[in-house]
Structure formats: C-alpha cells, structure tokens
Amino acid sequence: MADHPILEVENLCTTFSRGGTALPAVRDVSFALGKGQVQGLVGESGSGKSVTLRSILGLARHYGEVSGSVRWQGQELTTMSERQLRKIRGREIAMIFQEPMTSLNPLLTVGTQLTETLKAHTDLGRRARRDRAIEMLDHVGIPAAASRLGEYPHQFSGGMRQRVMIAIALAASPKLLLADEPTTALDVTIQAQILDLILKLADEMSMGVVLVTHDLGVVAQTCDTVSVMYAGRVVEQGDVRQVLQTPRHPYTEGLMRSVPQDVPPRTQLYSVPGTPPSLFSLPKGCAFAPRCQAAGKACQTARPSLQDIAPGRQTACFNPLPATQEDAA
C-alpha cells in the first residue's frame, strides 16, 4: 500500500427507495487506493459493486441517498456541489462504462466526442485538441487514427468502441480511472488487449484504477488489491494473491471453486447452494448465512463486521476459514 492514498472511501452507504421500502444497495464499503494501484471490486450481479463506483463519482446521489465519506486527494466528494464535481469528473477522475455500444452518442462523430472532453477540461486550442485526439486514438491502438476522427460510433466494432471510450476517458490525463466491467461485452482475445492497454496506461500515467468485474480471472490478472462484495457489503478484502489463494470467507472460497479450473472434466462442479438474497428482505444476521455451510447460531442473529485478520487483510465472518497456506509460506 502506498503511504499516501489518493482515494479513501469510508463507510460508504447508498440506499435507494422503491415504493416506500428502503433498498440498501451498498453498506459500509471502505477501501483506500494509492497512486498507480489497481483495486478490484468483484461480486455477483446485485452485490453493489457498480453502485459503489457510481457513488464515488457522485452519480448515485441523483437517485439514491449516499452517506459516508469519499476523500479524493483530501477533498470530500460526497458533500461537494455538482458545480465543483463537474470540474473533477473527467479531468481528475474518469469513468468507463460497461457497454461500449450504448455509452457513445451515435449522432456525433468520434472526433467530436473526444475533443468535447478536451474543450471542457483543458485550455488547448482547436488545432491542439485535434492533435491530442489523434494522439489518444493512436495511443489506444486504433489504426489510421486521423482518418477515423470523422467517423461515427456505428462504424467501429465493439472492441474499437471500447478503445474510443478509454481514449475519451484518458484524454484529460485523469489521476483515477473508474472502470465498470470494461471488458464484459467483449471477446476474450479483445479483453486481453483492452486490459493490457488499461494496465499499461495506468503504469505510464501513474493513474489509480478501480476495476469492477465479476470475472475472477480478470481480477487475478490485473488487480493489486481486491474487495469481494456480497449483498451490498464487502465480505473480504486485501492483497489479490492472498484473497484468491487463501480465501478466508466462505463466499470467496465458493466463488473460486465454482470456476471450473483444475477440476476433473465432466465431474460435478462445486456450487454455492441457493441464490443471492433480495436486498428488500435481507436475512437478519449474516447475509450469506442461508447459503453458508459453516454458518452457526451466531450467524443467524448477528451480522459479522469487517475485521482485520492480517496486515491489510480483512474479512467479515464469525467462522473464517483457516489460513493454511499462509502458515506454510
């Protein structure tokens, strides 16, 4: 962990309300991110990972209630006015969304959409903006960049559109990139190219990255630290090696074992019984208890809080799994 984190998220809670009922989408999420670090948020659909990301940038406040604290280089983002936030969004913190097909404006050329960002966040002149746009497209690996500035999003393939999204996000040289499932809609071969690109740029520009994904393989290959989320809460977080290799929370272990890797072919896969709970009717105790094999009496009635179990390693479980390999190492 870097000595001075650039982003500190503390007890972030986001609540939506539907028909008078409160929907706790995110509860008590805390993590810190250093310069040039890549932090992963992993979990199944509905676990609150995307809402966490949106809450950081103040996008969730339009339709939900956000509490807790998000400190960006010492500034508190949750209480900041829209006007002030607008200066930070895009310039200091950029975001890439999941669907490259729908997040670009189909009526504007790619060049217009790229230079728009530069116009808002830099004081470059028209000619300089165009040069910078070409440079960015070139940088993200789009061939014949100059001639493609005048083209529309539909003339690009999915992978190329995601590259355009990245180029737009990175045009103003942000210090933090929030990536919401940037490769989920893409093929594995393109996924590898895009992830490599994000990592390379993060390294070159010493930019922090928060990467939301549901793919544990992507986490293993790209992140330095990871938080595993379940039903709106972080159940386990820490160094990516430690979390994936010696998971201490039964849910993390269940996720890891559900992926068919190094198991005899055509045998029954390990699967976590049951389905994730509805956020409207969360169990009273630990949200994972109904699906957990290690659940005891305490798990039904009380909710375990996130506890330090090793330096930089936390888990929220009354009966954490033994740290076998850690002892051996």
Added chain:
Amino acid sequence: MTQTVMKIDDLHLSFPVSRSLLDVVQRKPGKAVNALNGVSLELQQGETLGVVGESGCGKSTLARCIVRLYEPTSGEIHFDAENIFGAAARKDRSYNRRVQMMFQDPYSSLNPRMTTGDILAEALRVHQMRPEAEIAGRVAELLELVRLPQDAVDKLPHEFSGGQRQRIAIARALAVEPEVLIADELVSALDVSVQAQVVNLLLELQERLQLTILFVAHDLRLVRHVSNRVAVIYLGRIVEIGDSETLFSAPSHPYSQALLSAAPSLDPDDKGAAIQLEGELPSPLNVPPGCPFHVRCRHVTAQCRTVIPELRALEGRGEVACHHAEEINHHA
C-alpha cells in the same frame, strides 16, 4: 460404441445485405454476410460437443441451422440418415421434437404471460406426448427433474431468478423427450455460483437420459469442463476439432492457441505466455481470401493468403485446418 446421430455436411449460409440505391445505380454486385463457410461435423450418441469462437464467428448461426430456424444456402444435415432440409423431413415434424434448443437469454426466451405450468404443458400438448389427463402429473415430474419447487407451476417467469428460468427452459426442452439438446450460451447470462448449479444439472441429466448435447459457449473453461470434444470456429469455418482435453492442453491451430491463452488465469502469479492477437475478427461481409485467419496470424506465408486450408488429421492431435500445423507445433 459410438454411433453418429447427426452428420453436418459442408454447411454454407449467407445472408444477403440489402443494396443501397447507389449500389444499384452503379451496378455493384449485392453483398452477403457469409455466416457459415462450409462447416462439417458429426455428433456422436451421448457426447457433448463444445463449440467455441469469438462473437460473430457463426456459432449461434450453426446452432440455429441445426434446429431449422435458418435454412442453409447449401449443404446438408443428416439426422437418422435423412436430410432434415429434404422434402420428406419437412413434412415430418418429429425432428422438431427430437432436437431441442435452449436459448441464451433467460429473460426473453420465456413467455412472460404464461405460468411455468402452461409453458411445460404446451410443449407436451403440441407434440402429444401425454394424454390430457396425465399432463399435470408429467409437469410435476419435470419440475422435480430440474429441481424446482412444485409451487413453481402457478408462477410467472418474472417471479424466478435467472438460474431458475434456465431450469424452466431445460425442463421445457426435456418435456418432449428429445435425443439431442442444442444449448446456445445456456449459462452465459448467469452468475458464477448459479452457473455451476445449472452446469451440474445438465451433466447429471445428460448421464441419466443419454442425451447428446451441442454446447455453444464463449467461456472456454466451462466448455472444457463439460465437453468430450470441442470445435473451434473462426469466421464460419471449423479451424480445429478434437478431443477436449487434448485440444485444451495442446491446441494446434494458431487461432486456438491464441484464443486459449487469452483466457485469464485464476492464479495471480500465472501471468501466462499470452499470445496477443493483432486486430479483430474481419467482417463476415468480406472474408479474406485463403485462410480466413491469415490477417491475424503470426505464421502467415504466401500460401496462406491464397489457398484455403482443409481440415486434416494431425498425429496425436485432432483435426486442424492449417497449412503449417506441423511446423508450428514442432517448434512449440
């Protein structure tokens, strides 16, 4: 005792693209999307054949051709020694019962206004699988088979989670007692923990009911897990086909090699020797001449640019469509 249940022979399918007025005026020839360019394969009794490839390579088109949702431009599919696109088979609706398809999206593949009971009973009635009096009993049996609670009968699709919906889709397909199941990205829309449950169910049912499955998916780990044999498709052509374990542990075609090495490993220390592919899948509107993969291939030679490689057996491996398979795998 392997017995061939289905034989696909040199299947071609192209979708014509509407010509613009300018093209007509300039007398330009009409274009076509060449989705399948000569696919030949055999399905053996009781096996699972995995089909993998990037999006747009034609894997779903192939699945849809097999269940006669698309009619191929040329080529034949033989089931029980009869061409399913022939006149006689056209009249005979039993093929529709014996080969069943399950779709990718559990949210749009079930009629939102029909209860689970109606969905299953409809399949039974249409194919006259049971007399009216026994239908309710059979529906209960089917729910039991896919491990859904009995009270699911009166529920509508929106009351179920994605995993449960795919179970309904499986139950509906199994209602008519098919011999072949076509699973088009059956579990792709599901979360990892639920995915494993559905895959387990499928494997178990296959064993119990002696089903033959064509498993189309883009998740390579999953395909490796469920398949006996695997076919790798690139631009509407099979580039490699063979035993699943052999193919995954030692892929022979340069495209299979790149595709498999691109799947991220779960081990953070295993950064892998990923073979980066340059560029993307060419548009099926103009498939490159010669080997369709030559524009992205590291081993390309003059021969690849002009001559289309045929699928041929490679010693100790499956069948590979590459001019230079021997040399490539000799160095590897």
